[in-house]
Amino acid sequence: MKDNEILDKTRTMVIDAIAQNMNLYGITPSAGRLYGLLFYSDKPLTLDEMKEELGMSKTSMSTSVRSLLDLNMVEKVWVKGERKDLYTIKEDWYQCFFDYFTIKWRTAITMNGTAMEKSISKLKELIANPETSDEVREQALLDLKKLEDRIDYYDWQNRLIDSFETKEILDFIPIEKKKE
Template identity: 45%
Template sequence: MPEEKQVKDWEKYEETIEKFIQVIAKNMNLYGMTSSVGRLYGTLYFADEPMTLDDMRDALEMSKTSMSTGVRALSDMKMVEPTFKKGFRKDLYQSEEDWYKSFTSLFGNRWRKHTESNIEEANEAIDELVKIYHKTEDPELRNKINSDIERLRYAKNYYDWLMKFIRVIESGEIFQYIPKNEDNI
C-alpha cells in the first residue's frame, strides 16, 4: 500500500507541475512568444539538470528543429542560457532562474525596438508634412498639417518619456521604486 501511495503522490506532483507549465505557456503571448516556447521554458525551469535539445524533444514530443528555434528565442530574451558540463559534448541549456532579470531584458528589448521605430516614423511623418505644408497654398490643408504636426510632436514626447522608462527598466533602477519580492521557499 505505501508504494501505491508514493506512485499517486508522484502523479499528483507531476500533474501540479504540468498545470503550472501550462500557465507559463499560456502567458508567453504577453512576451510575443508561442505557447510551445512557453512549455519549453517551463520544462527547463522545472528541470533538475541542464537539458540537451534531445532531452527537450523527448520531454515535449516536439521536433529537434522546434526545440532549437525555441531555445534560440528564449536565449535572445535571456530566459535560457547555454551551460557546460566537463566531458559532455552536446550543448546543454538551463533556464534563467531570475525572472526579474528576464523580464527587464525582455521588456527593454521589445519596447525599445518598437519605441525607436515609432520615433523614427513620427520624425518622417513630420518631415513629410512640412514639405507638403511648404508646397501647398491651401489654407485649410496648412491648418490641418499644423494641427497634425502638433499631434505628432505630442506622440514624440510620449515616446521620449517611454524611452526614459525603458532605461529605468533595463538598468534595474526600477527596483529602487518597486523592490523585488525576495521571499524564498
C-alpha cells in the same frame, strides 16, 4: 491519485499557464512550454532531451530555444564531458523581466519613433509649401501635433526603460516588500 501523478499535474498546470502567459507577450506557446520544462528541470537539458520530453520537432525546438536565448530567458551552459549544447533557465526572474521588456519596448519605440520622425519631417515640408491648400495644411498641423505628442511619450518610455537597465526603478519599487 498517486503522489507522482499529483506532482506531474501541478507542474503541467504551471507549465500550461506559463505557455499561455508568454503567448500574450508574443512568445509561442511551444517556447513557453519549453521554458516551463527547463524551469522544473533539475539539470541543464540538451535539445534532444527537450525534444523527447515535449514531443516537438527539432526545428520547432531550435526556434523556441533561439527565441528564449534572444530574450535572455535561457542560457547555454557548459558541462565537463558533455559534447552537446545544454540549456537552462536564467534564475534571476527580475533580470529576465527587465531584459524582456527592454528588448521588446526598445524595438517598438525605435520602429514607431523612426516612422514618426520621417512623417514629421514630411509634414513640415508640406506645411511650409506655399502650394499646399489650407485644408491640407490644417490637417497636416493636427497630424504634426499628434506625432510630436507621441514622440514625447516615447521619450518617457525610453527613460522608463533606462531605469530598468540601470535598476534605478528598484529605488521606487524594491524587490522585497516593505514590512508593514
